[in-house]
Amino acid sequence: MENRFGFKDFVVVVLLLAIVVMLGLKMKQDDRQWSQLMSLHTKLDQQTRDITTLRRSLSEGALSISPREGGGGVIENDVFRRVREVREREDYATGDWLIDWMPSAPPKLNFMTGEDLYHRYAMYKVMESLGGTDFETLETVPYLARGWKVSPDGLSLDVELRTNVTFSDGEPMTADDVVYTWMNLLKNEEITDGQTRAFYSVVSKVEKLDSYTVRFSFEKVHYANVDRALGVPIHPKHFYKRFTDREIREHPAMLIGTGPYRLPDPLKYAPGEPVELVRNERYWGPPGPWDRIIYRVIENDSATLIAFRNGELDMFRATPEQQVDMVKDKELLRTKQNWIHDTFEAGYYYVGWNQVRGGKKTVFADKRVRQAMTMLIDRERLTSELLHGLAVVADGPFPRDGPQHSPSVEPLPYDPERAVELLLEAGFKRDAAGRMIQPDGQPFEATLLYSSGSEMVEKLALFLKDNLARGGINLKLDPQKWALMLKNLNENNFDLQISGWGGGSIEGDLDQVFHSRNIAEGDNTIAYSNPELDALLDEAKITLDEDERMKIWHKVHEIVHEDQPYTFLYSRKYLLWLDDRIKNVERLPVFGINYLYAGPAPLEWYVPKPLQERGQ
Amino acid sequence: MGTYLLRRAILMIPTLLGVTIVVFGVMSAAPGDIAEMLISREGMMQPGDRAARVEYIRERYGLDDPAVVQYFRWLHKVSPIGVFIDDGERNNGVGVPVGETEKQETRRFGLKVPDFGESFIKNRPVLDLIGEALPVTLILNLISIPFVYGLAILTGLYSARHRGTALDVGTGVTMLGLWSIPTIWAGVLLIGFLANRQYVQWFPTAGLHSLRADTMAFLPSFEAGAFQRGWLLDALWHLTLPVICLSYGGLAFLSKLSRGAVLENLRADFVRTARAKGVPENDVLWHHVFRNSLLPLITVAAYIVPGLLAGSVIVETIFSIHGMGKLVVESIEFKDQEVVMAVTLISGLLAIASYLLADLLYAVADPRVSYE
Numbered sequence: 001m002e003n004r005f006g007f008k009d010f011v012v013v014v015l016l017l018a019i020v021v022m023l024g025l026k027m028k029q030d031d032r033q034w035s036q037l038m039s040l041h042t043k044l045d046q047q048t049r050d051i052t053t054l055r056r057s058l059s060e061g062a063l064s065i066s067p068r069e070g071g072g073g074v075i076e077n078d079v080f081r082r083v084r085e086v087r088e089r090e091d092y093a094t095g096d097w098l099i100d101w102m103p104s105a106p107p108k109l110n111f112m113t114g115e116d117l118y119h120r121y122a123m124y125k126v127m128e129s130l131g132g133t134d135f136e137t138l139e140t141v142p143y144l145a146r147g148w149k150v151s152p153d154g155l156s157l158d159v160e161l162r163t164n165v166t167f168s169d170g171e172p173m174t175a176d177d178v179v180y181t182w183m184n185l186l187k188n189e190e191i192t193d194g195q196t197r198a199f200y201s202v203v204s205k206v207e208k209l210d211s212y213t214v215r216f217s218f219e220k221v222h223y224a225n226v227d228r229a230l231g232v233p234i235h236p237k238h239f240y241k242r243f244t245d246r247e248i249r250e251h252p253a254m255l256i257g258t259g260p261y262r263l264p265d266p267l268k269y270a271p272g273e274p275v276e277l278v279r280n281e282r283y284w285g286p287p288g289p290w291d292r293i294i295y296r297v298i299e300n301d302s303a304t305l306i307a308f309r310n311g312e313l314d315m316f317r318a319t320p321e322q323q324v325d326m327v328k329d330k331e332l333l334r335t336k337q338n339w340i341h342d343t344f345e346a347g348y349y350y351v352g353w354n355q356v357r358g359g360k361k362t363v364f365a366d367k368r369v370r371q372a373m374t375m376l377i378d379r380e381r382l383t384s385e386l387l388h389g390l391a392v393v394a395d396g397p398f399p400r401d402g403p404q405h406s407p408s409v410e411p412l413p414y415d416p417e418r419a420v421e422l423l424l425e426a427g428f429k430r431d432a433a434g435r436m437i438q439p440d441g442q443p444f445e446a447t448l449l450y451s452s453g454s455e456m457v458e459k460l461a462l463f464l465k466d467n468l469a470r471g472g473i474n475l476k477l478d479p480q481k482w483a484l485m486l487k488n489l490n491e492n493n494f495d496l497q498i499s500g501w502g503g504g505s506i507e508g509d510l511d512q513v514f515h516s517r518n519i520a521e522g523d524n525t526i527a528y529s530n531p532e533l534d535a536l537l538d539e540a541k542i543t544l545d546e547d548e549r550m551k552i553w554h555k556v557h558e559i560v561h562e563d564q565p566y567t568f569l570y571s572r573k574y575l576l577w578l579d580d581r582i583k584n585v586e587r588l589p590v591f592g593i594n595y596l597y598a599g600p601a602p603l604e605w606y607v608p609k610p611l612q613e614r615g616q
Numbered sequence: 617m618g619t620y621l622l623r624r625a626i627l628m629i630p631t632l633l634g635v636t637i638v639v640f641g642v643m644s645a646a647p648g649d650i651a652e653m654l655i656s657r658e659g660m661m662q663p664g665d666r667a668a669r670v671e672y673i674r675e676r677y678g679l680d681d682p683a684v685v686q687y688f689r690w691l692h693k694v695s696p697i698g699v700f701i702d703d704g705e706r707n708n709g710v711g712v713p714v715g716e717t718e719k720q721e722t723r724r725f726g727l728k729v730p731d732f733g734e735s736f737i738k739n740r741p742v743l744d745l746i747g748e749a750l751p752v753t754l755i756l757n758l759i760s761i762p763f764v765y766g767l768a769i770l771t772g773l774y775s776a777r778h779r780g781t782a783l784d785v786g787t788g789v790t791m792l793g794l795w796s797i798p799t800i801w802a803g804v805l806l807i808g809f810l811a812n813r814q815y816v817q818w819f820p821t822a823g824l825h826s827l828r829a830d831t832m833a834f835l836p837s838f839e840a841g842a843f844q845r846g847w848l849l850d851a852l853w854h855l856t857l858p859v860i861c862l863s864y865g866g867l868a869f870l871s872k873l874s875r876g877a878v879l880e881n882l883r884a885d886f887v888r889t890a891r892a893k894g895v896p897e898n899d900v901l902w903h904h905v906f907r908n909s910l911l912p913l914i915t916v917a918a919y920i921v922p923g924l925l926a927g928s929v930i931v932e933t934i935f936s937i938h939g940m941g942k943l944v945v946e947s948i949e950f951k952d953q954e955v956v957m958a959v960t961l962i963s964g965l966l967a968i969a970s971y972l973l974a975d976l977l978y979a980v981a982d983p984r985v986s987y988e
Contacts, residue, residue, distance in 0.1 A: 025848065029834040032847075099827075105938060107738035115739070193739070194672025250740050270748055271738075272938030274827060298822045298936045303807050307821045310813045331814075483951075484647050 039264070050170065050282075078142040079132035082594075083286055083602040086584055091608040096581075097292040098605075100315045101304055105271040105297045109255045109263075111233050112185055112192040112248070120598035122275045122295055124233070125288075126168075127257030128600050130159055130178070131230030135588050135601070138403065138506055140227055143600065144173065144234060144258065154221040154544055157229055161212040167236045168262035168280045175208040180237035182206040190245035203229050221542045223549055224509065233257060233600065239266070260288030260603070272297060289606040291614075308336075308577065318575040320390045326577065339576040339585060340390065343592030344402060346574060347503040348394040350566040351377075351464070353496050356519075356527035362495065363438055363446075368426040370564040374412045375419040376471045377464065383570050386459055390575060394568035396557050397501075397510055401589040404507060406554035409561045411568075416470055423471070436472035445474040446495040449488060452479035460498055460569070489525040497525075498569075506590060510556065511537050514565065528565035581611040620987040621972075628968050635964045636957060637687065643951060644683035677736060690957055693731045700728040733954035735947070742958045745943060752824065753939035756931075759855060760863040761920065765913070768867050772874025772909075773901065776882060788872070795868035803861045803934035810857065819857050822936040826850050858935045862928050866920075873916065877909035884908075910981055918974030 086092060106119035114123060132143035142148075148159040165173040183206055186192055202225055205217040216229040239256055240248060248254060253269035256262065261277040269275065275295040279288050296312075298304045301319065308316040309332065318326055323340075326332055353364035353373065364370055379393045395411035398404040420430070427439035436444040448464060450457050458479070465475040480488070488494050501513070512522050515537050516529035536556050543549040560566075574592060578585060582605050586594045594604045607613075674680055678689070692698050700708045702722045711726020732742040771791075775784045811821045820826065829850055836846035845853065881887065882905055890900050929941035940959070947955035979985045 025834070032834065107735075107740060113739055115737075194675075197672075250734075250744070252740060272748070272752075272936075273825075274823070276827075294827060296823065296827075297938075300804070300807075300822070300934050300936065302804055303822050303934065303936065306807060306812050310811075310817065310821065312821060481647075487647075 046170065075142050075146060077134075079134065080286055080602055081141070082135060083604055086604055086606070087286060089584075091583070092606055093609040093612070094287060094289050094606065095291055095609065096607040096612040097294060097614040098290045098315070098582075099294045099296060099313050101296045101298050101307070101313050102275075103297075103299055103304070106275075107252060107271050109253050109269055109275065110251075111235070112188075112196065115193060115195075117598060118295075122263075122277060122293075123255060124259075124596070124598065124600045125261040125277055125293055125603075126255050126259045126263060126280075127233035127235070128259045129231050129233050130161070131227070132600055132602075133506065135591055135594055135596075138590060140230060143230075145230065148226070148230070150226060150544070154225070154542070155218050157216040157218070157226055158209065159214050159216065159230070161214070162284075163212055165258050165284050166282055167239075167258050168256060168282060169236075169239070170282055171236060171238055173234060173236070173258055174211050175214045176211075177234055177237045178214045179206050179208050180240070181232060181235045184237075185235055185240060185248075186232060188245060191249050200228060200232065221544070223541060223544055224505075224507070227505070227507075258284065259600070260285065261290075261293055286602065289603055311579070314579045314582065316577040318577060320388050320572075320575070323390060323575045324388050335580050337578050337580055337582070337585065339578065339587070339593055340573050341576065341587060341592035342392055342399065342401070342571060342573050344399045344503045344506055344590050345592075345597070346571045347501045348397065348571045349460070349498065349500040349569040350394070351496055351498050351569060352526045352566050353564075354492060354494055354526050355529075355565075357492055357495070363444065364496070366426050367563050368422045370567070371412065372419040372422040372426075372471070373468070374564050374567040375415045375422070376473075377467045377567060377569075378414040379411065379569060380414060382460075382463060386456075386463060387570065387572065391570040391572040394571050396560055396568055397508060397513075397566075398553070398557060399503070399571065399590060402506070403550050404553040404557065406557040406561075408554075409557050412561075412564075419471055430472055434472050435474070443474065444472065445476065447476045447478050449478050449480060449485055449494040449497040451482050451485055451499065453481070457498060464498070492525065492527055503571075509537075509541070510560075511541070514560065526565055528563070530559065530563055533559050533563075581607050581613065583608060617987055624972050628965070631968060632961065632964050636691075636960055639960045640683070640687050640690070640953075640957060643948075643953065643956060644686070646951070686953075690733070690954075693733060694958075694961065696727055696730055698728055699723055699725050700731075732958040735952050735955050737947070737950050737952050742954050745955065746940070746958065746962070749938060749940045749943045752937055753932075753941065756855065756858060756862060756928075756937070756939065760859045760866070763859065764863045764866045764870060765917075768870035769874050769906075769913070771867075771871045772876075773878055773906070775871070775875045776878035777901065779879065788875075791868040791871050794864045797864070799861055799865065799928070799930045800934070802864065803857075803931060806857050806861060807934070820854050824851065824854050824937055826854070858931050858937060861931045861934070870913065870916065873912055874909060877912050878905055881905045881908045907981065911978065914974055914977050914981060918970045 100121065102118040102121060104116065104118060106114060106116050106122075108114040109119050109123055111123060111127065114120070128144050130143060130145040131140045131148075133139070134141045142162075144162060144165055146160045146162050148157055150157050159178075161173070161175060161178070163172075167173060182200075182203065186200055187197065189197070202218055202220070202222055203216050204219045207215050207217075209215055216225075218225045218229075234257070236256060240254075243251075243254075251267070252271055253263065253265075253267050255269070256266035260280055260283045262280045263269065264276065264278055274297060277293045277295075279291055296307075298307060298313075301322070304313070304316065305318075305322055305326075307313045327338065351373070353370050354362055355365040356362065364373075383389060383391045383393055392400065393411050395409055396405065420436075423436060424430070428444065429437045431437055431443075438444050448461055450461050452458075461477050461479070465477060468475045478494075485497070485499075489497060512518055513524055514528055514530075514533060515522075515524065516531070516534050518524040519527050519529065533556065536552055536559070540549055540552040540556065543552060576593065584594070584605050586604070588594055595601075678686070681689075699714065700711070700723070701717055702708060702713075702724050707729075709724070709726055709728030711724035711728065713722045714725045715723045717723060732746075734741055735745055738745065771787055775787050778784050806819075807821055809815045811817060811819045825847075826832075826845075829847055832847045832850060833844065834847045836849050837844050887900060887904060890904055891897075895903075929945045931937070932939045932941045943955065944959050946952070947959070975987070979987060
């Protein structure tokens with residue numbers, strides 16, 4: 001008999017392999033059962049502890065049922081003002097799940113090391129800060145704090161904390177946690193990255209005055225000091241001090257806070273998996289409306305739309321192309337609601353005209369030329385045709401409906417004749433062929449620098465080329481990879497460029513982009529210098545009175561409008577689609593909608609009981 | 617054989633060195649520096665963000681040094697012999713003390729654990745990142761490879777046997793068609809038609825598990841009168857479309873390859889002899905022709921193993937699966953040096969090992985081949 005490896009042997013080998021695989025799977029199954037058991041165990045433990053504490057408090061008579069007493073009960077104008085009214089409604093109900101999506105997986109979820117935009121979606125549902133923003137009045141209102149007092153010299157801030165705040169594991173929040181968050185976590189070079197640290201460097205020290213009072217000390221006077229100090233989410237000292245700096249730095253999760261939702265296990269997160277938040281049953285404030293909030297990661301645009309159509313997602317933010325198709329879809333409109341809104345978060349796109357190149361003034365150094373350029377660009381047509389009407393023309397760095405916007409500023413009109421007039425005034429000539437000739441005799445030619453890889457920006461560039469051609473200007477296009485473009489911007493090595501700034505805060509500071517001291521090192525890549533503007537910007541920084549400061553911003557806006565260092569193009573609108581069953585979606589100025597993606601705010605949307613779909 | 621293996625193993629080292637030098641060189645020579653790493657994925661930054669981040673990254677990772685210095689620093693970190701810091705808490709290796717760092721930790725020289733570094737973009741150890749992405753890619757590929765090979769061999773054999781018939785020609789045309797369909801299009805089509813409420817919703821749209829997968833039992837069952845999928849079936853259900861997308865191109869290629877190999881062997885003399893002897897046709901096919909036709913397939917298999925590592929970016933992006941392909945391409949795009957170098961090293965190692973394995977398998981499959 002030949003000892004050959006025949007078919008029968010093959011079958012035996014396959015069967016053996018199958019058995020091994022089954023054993024492996026069985027072990028995996030056992031593991032999962034084990035972890036389920038353990039989590040049940042922990043839950044039971046926690047509940048027993050809660051009941052014991054309750055029992056003890058009751059027997060000692062220290063517990064009173066009235067919710068308005070005790071330190072930090074109902075503060076009339078705190079961040080929950082609107083939510084309390086919503087909860088009074090007849091059809092208000094808690095329950096159901098909210099399923100949102102992220103187009104890319106956040107590598108880290110916590111505040112210190114999370115660097116992308118999307119981690120904030122989940123993070124701010126789990127963590128809260130000392131102060132929040134009222135959606136209507138735009139004021140900073142008490143959140144975890146009860147109140148605060150700024151010293152007369154503007155260099156220190158005393159904050160009084162609520163006494164009834166607990167973290168999601170039951171431990172109370174005290175001044176120690178606030179101090180730890182700032183001094184041991186936020187300012188720790190080994191943990192927090194340079195960008196975040198630089199942003200909060202205005203706060204030089206945080207110290208504990210007593211168990212529920214802290215004092216912030218600032219380096220210098222700045223109107224944003226208070227907001228920045230109050231805007232940092234508070235981390236629990238008892239949780240973080242168990243870990244080394246390196247572990248905190250490298251861990252993808254470590255998300256635990258005082259908020260209405262929590263990660264089931266603060267240490268468990270695998271980037272790419274959906275982020276699942278469950279309601280914090282121990283929450284100290286009005287309970288969150290949703291049982292669960294889930295963030296799925298779907299990178300592909302069309303897959304996301306299909307998932308939304310299928311009902312696998314409750315929220316969807318459309319691109320302009322998708323929006324145009326979706327509004328024609330009757331089936332979709334039957335079960336979904338569509339909210340097109342402006343928001344300060346959208347920022348703006350602009351054309352930057354470089355005024356100094358290679359040490360010499362360029363043709364754009366004359367403000368008449370810049371004004372002419374703006375009037376040559378048909379921005380209305382840009383927003384209505386290229387962007388399908390889904391953006392609004394920008395006339396400055398401030399949102400139209402915001403308090404910093406000057407009431408007297410309107411966008412410059414599209415007026416090519418007036419533009420040509422201005423150019424002729426500035427010493428240009430038009431030759432027989434219609435070309436614009438510069439004062440030095442050269443034909444007016446310029447190269448537009450923009451980032452390759454975006455279809456939208458490509459269209460913008462071509463649009464610009466066409467518009468400028470009507471003024472006799474030959475625009476050459478130079479798309480570059482982002483990194484190279486940044487390098488050229490930093491070195492002032494360009495004629496004009498298109499890019500955008502994101503909107504980060506409600507009251508934006510123009511220092512970085514327009515102050516002359518930021519030409520060499522900062523983001524003033526167009527070498528714009530106006531001493532009057534510089535002085536106003538410096539003054540605004542230290543003007544703590546809000547009304548006075550707004551007057552300064554109005555003047556700033558007017559100067560920027562007159563000087564046109566940028567031609568402000570547009571701010572895109574957010575194209576929000578929601579499932580119909582979600583109620584209480586409301587339009588608001590500046591915020592746009594009563595939902596904040598990347599900041600701490602109580603949740604106002606809910607699903608009435610009869611419409612709820614998903615269980616616990 | 618032993619000396620042959622030893623020789624091949626030693627030759628691995630200069631090859632790997634060469635590969636890493638080339639990759640590192642190209643990355644350093646590419647225009648754009650640390651700025652490339654600063655891009656927030658949405659593209660729009662806030663004024664002032666950049667400067668702080670540049671400073672931080674430069675300082676932390678020593679990116680100001682010339683490329684040569686950076687390369688040798690990386691080489692040293694990754695090599696199993698070198699200088700390491702004995703910080704008392706982790707077992708970094710064994711060696712003799714050679715000095716002290718600023719924080720009074722001993723520096724030692726000896727055998728050490730290779731340190732693959734941290735991703736600049738994600739700020740996490742590279743090994744962690746690879747450890748999360750690799751199993752996903754492996755599962756995808758380990759399922760598609762047997763599937764592809766099995767189907768390809770069967771169709772190839774069948775086509776070769778019935779050469780010239782309508783079925784053979786039809787299969788050939790189908791294979792050509794499959795080979796020509798770009799994966800991007802195929803993936804989007806599959807989702808658009810097979811996972812869409814508007815058409816047929818047979819499969820899920822994205823991801824590897826359902827939302828409630830954690831609470832599912834492992835095996836399918838009948839509970840409360842309804843069929844409960846169970847974790848295992850749920851995972852397989854999610855894997856179906858990605859595996860199809862990943863496999864069809866390879867299937868087409870291998871099928872044609874095996875058809876060619878079988879055809880060649882069917883015309884050989886020893887087959888004629890077997891037939892003349894009276895061996896049944898089936899036996900001829902399976903006992904004689906089949907094994908000889910495997911040789912080109914084995915060679916091709918060697919090239920597939922490195923492909924395992926690279927994963928398929930396209931499939932992973934379309935189906936939102938976080939595997940090696942996405943990791944590598946993202947890292948290259950953002951010039952995330954450490955990740956790219958680590959993956960280069962590991963995939964280089966695996967590629968060389970798989971070529972060696974293929975050569976050895978050759979010797980097993982064909983007794984005429986020997987390495988002495």
